[in-house]
Amino acid sequence: MQIRTCLRAACASTAIAVAAITASATASAAPVTAPPPPVPPGGLVTSFLNNQLVYCSIICPLAVRTAETVAITAGQAPSTFSTAMQAGDPTKAIGITAASITGPTDAEAEQTIVADGTVVAPRALNAFEVGVVGLLDVGPAAAGGPSAIADAVQTARQDTYTAMNLPIEPNPPPTVMPHGAAQVATVAAIDVGAAVAFPAFNDVLSGAFHTPDAMAQELAATGDPARAMAAGADSVTAAGKAASGVVADAIANAADKIGVATGGSPAR
Numbered sequence: 001m002q003i004r005t006c007l008r009a010a011c012a013s014t015a016i017a018v019a020a021i022t023a024s025a026t027a028s029a030a031p032v033t034a035p036p037p038p039v040p041p042g043g044l045v046t047s048f049l050n051n052q053l054v055y056c057s058i059i060c061p062l063a064v065r066t067a068e069t070v071a072i073t074a075g076q077a078p079s080t081f082s083t084a085m086q087a088g089d090p091t092k093a094i095g096i097t098a099a100s101i102t103g104p105t106d107a108e109a110e111q112t113i114v115a116d117g118t119v120v121a122p123r124a125l126n127a128f129e130v131g132v133v134g135l136l137d138v139g140p141a142a143a144g145g146p147s148a149i150a151d152a153v154q155t156a157r158q159d160t161y162t163a164m165n166l167p168i169e170p171n172p173p174p175t176v177m178p179h180g181a182a183q184v185a186t187v188a189a190i191d192v193g194a195a196v197a198f199p200a201f202n203d204v205l206s207g208a209f210h211t212p213d214a215m216a217q218e219l220a221a222t223g224d225p226a227r228a229m230a231a232g233a234d235s236v237t238a239a240g241k242a243a244s245g246v247v248a249d250a251i252a253n254a255a256d257k258i259g260v261a262t263g264g265s266p267a268r
Contacts, residue, residue: 039161047164051127054168055120062112069108073101095219095228102213109209114201118170122199127186129176130163131156136183184261188254195250200243207239 040046080100084093134156141152163175178187211232218224218231 009131014231035133036158036162037165038187039157042163043161044157047161051164058115058119058168061110062108062115066105066112067076068109069104070101072210077101089223092220092223093224094218095221095223097218098216100215102209102216106209106213110206114208117199117202119168119172121194122174123172124200125194126166126174127160127163128173128174129174129190131160132190133176133178133184136161136186137179146260159220163241178261181258181261184260188257191255192247200246203239203243204245207235207242210239211235 053243077097081093081097084096087093106189134152137156138149141148148245166175168173176187178184215232215234219228249263
């Protein structure tokens with residue numbers, strides 16, 4: 001009996017030890033999410049200014065390279081035209097010369113526009129919307145008195161600071177989390193305005209570079225001014241459709257979100 005008791009005690013002790021080791025290993029293996037760094041004094045202002053420098057470091061070199069491309073290719077235009085004229089078709093020679101400028105310029109400009117539309121604009125928009133939602137949370141907190149207001153303000157500052165310091169990456173996922181119909185409607189309205197200001201405008205801006213290139217490329221290929229004009233018109237139409245489609249989608253998405261937030265069903 002004494003031996004059995006000792007064996008049982010030993011087994012129990014072993015089981016407890018194994019369970020403790022397993023629990024410890026599981027706990028150490030579980031990912032631990034570190035809290036966001038606290039907002040330092042003046043952190044929102046310095047983050048805003050730093051972001052402007054970061055965004056410029058992304059966009060400005062591309063814009064400068066686009067301008068340099070225009071200058072370089074324009075400087076080579078006389079030689080390009082002289083070489084093209086050897087084929088004996090002045091109209092095609094004009095198109096070839098123009099395309100030697102518009103083609104490289106269009107390609108460089110597109111890189112600038114894409115960087116703005118996929119990296120800079122969505123990140124800046126997300127931080128702005130997070131800040132707006134944080135401010136909208138302050139009003140309802142007034143019912144809880146000064147301490148609740150202070151907590152809401154601190155939360156707004158912290159969330160905005162965190163959003164302003166997210167990693168730089170293409171097409172960053174939004175982190176804004178509106179609560180209630182009023183906040184959802186506010187963010188949806190901002191999204192529509194941002195769609196006009198950023199992707200839709202970028203589509204139009206792209207069209208401003210695509211159109212002369214389409215005309216020049218067509219003229220270089222066919223030597224037909226009428227076909228070149230038609231190619232330019234097609235490019236303008238495509239840019240307009242792309243821009244209007246972006247805005248229409250933003251409006252439809254906003255309507256869907258508001259419909260769900262108000263207890264209804266999506267508009268689509």
